Amino acid sequence: MTIQFTLKALCLTLLAAAAPMALAASAEQAAALGKTLTPFGAEKAGNADGSIPAWDGGYTKVDPAYKPGGKRGDPFAADKPLYSITAQNLAKYVDKLSDGTKELFKRFPDTYRIDVYPTRRTAAAPQWVYDNTFKNATRAKLVDSSAGLIPDGAYGGIPFPIPQNGTEAIWNHLLNWRGTSVAAHFRHYLMTADGNQVMTSDGLLTQEMPYYFEEGGPENYSGDYWQVHFVNLGPAIRAGEQILGRENINGDKSQAHVYLAGQRRVRTLPNACCDTPTPSTAGVMSFDELSVWGGRTDRFDWKLVGKQEMYVPYNTNKAQNAAQPQDLLGKHHLNPDYVRWELHRVWVVESTLAAGKRHQLPKGRYYLDEDTWQALLGDRWDASGQLAKTLWSLPSVLPDLPGLVQLSAGFYDLTSGAWFVQNLYAGLPEQYHAVDRYKASEFSPAAMAGRGVR
DSSP states (O other), X not given: OOOOOOHHHHHHHHHHHHOSSOOOOOHHHHTTBTTTBOXXXXXXXXXTTSSSOOOOSOOOOOOTTOOTTSOOOOTTTTOOOSEEEOTTTGGGTGGGSOHHHHXXXXXXXXXXXXXXXXXXXXXXXXXXXXXXXXXXXHHOEEEEETTEEEEESOOSSOSOSSOSSHXXXXXXXXXXXXXXXXXXXXXXXXXXXXXXXXXXEEEEEEEEOGGGOXXXXXXXXXXXXXXXXXXXEESGGGTXXXXXXXXXXXXXXXXXXXXXXXXXXXXXXXXXXXXXXXXXXXXXXBGXXXXXXOSOGGGEEEEEEEEEEEEEEOSOHHHHTOSSHHHHBOSSSBOGGGOEEEEEEEEEEEEEEOTTOOXXXXXXXXXXXXXXXXXXXXXEEOTTSOEXXXXXXXXXXXXXXXXXXXXXXXXXXXXXXXXXXXXXXXXXXXXXXXXXXXOGGGGSHHHHHHHOOO
């Protein structure tokens, strides 16, 4: 792939090569936040031809019909595609597509399609998150730890809005704004190579981001940034199973526990990391493939390649409002009628297996939205250099939060032909919604045992 560098991206890449443990941004650099840059560090201006507009504060208009715990509509339902990318006209757009996306056109030329809609820069966050991001720009830095390079001094916002290297950029993704306390009901689906559809999980999620407790600060922060408790309602063979996870910035302090209904016991997962299969997806997806990327950063060396314009899934509320999952889930890929793609600027970050580490997929490339820092697409290569998996997310507009948040994600396995969707809300009466702060006990092994009814 040919990367089109901006001057800023080129300068940052050179800095990263010279100083892999970069210090915080200077006060002069930070002063651009909220001016020429958005509060999260994206270029506020649009692109030269106007196909990417300027950021004007994001989308925060709450539909009066929305009730917390219910479903959000598609605020852009009236939009029509500007054009469609197909196998027949692919050459015209190939420089703005990921390798994985191009491979899907190659494999499914008769059914795979990308409908490109007007670009809407809907990313938004509360003012206190912007304020913390501004503070992080000059106070946060990477420090060495038992779990590799981790952020120090960051809290309550994007840690490195002006990134100096790939490690900082991927931490921006891991610590992206997606709300503080959340409840959700969703399902996971596996599609086999021959087109069979299998629901692997139907469950209830409670989730909290202690990193985004508004009243906190770096001086009293424990390092836990993501807490999750998932209870399986089905399918019947898995009903009653639970998983509890506490992700810490220092990966050595992260914890995970499972409750197996048949044994009525809580067990600690000894290796809830990296390419280990995660029980919440019935072992189909590895821990570091959750949300496109969700692993320990010390397993790889991270390179900030640059920034480029790319077609990515964006503002995909329509996908979550499908009447039933089968409307969205095609035989070999998502139904193109339900997936909105837009042209956006993304940071390109590459991962290469670090010396002395082991992983089934030693190389990766990830595309981070400049406005939110979420990984929207990712590609992973096996040890022989073959493209093995391509990962994607479906970010949706949540004006009540406010934010543009990844609701669903998944991958296409280019080796087996199977593919997977996690956190699908289609066909369900509720969505990801903000709730009051949970009690600390909600994310404890004791809470799992208390819920353990078969």
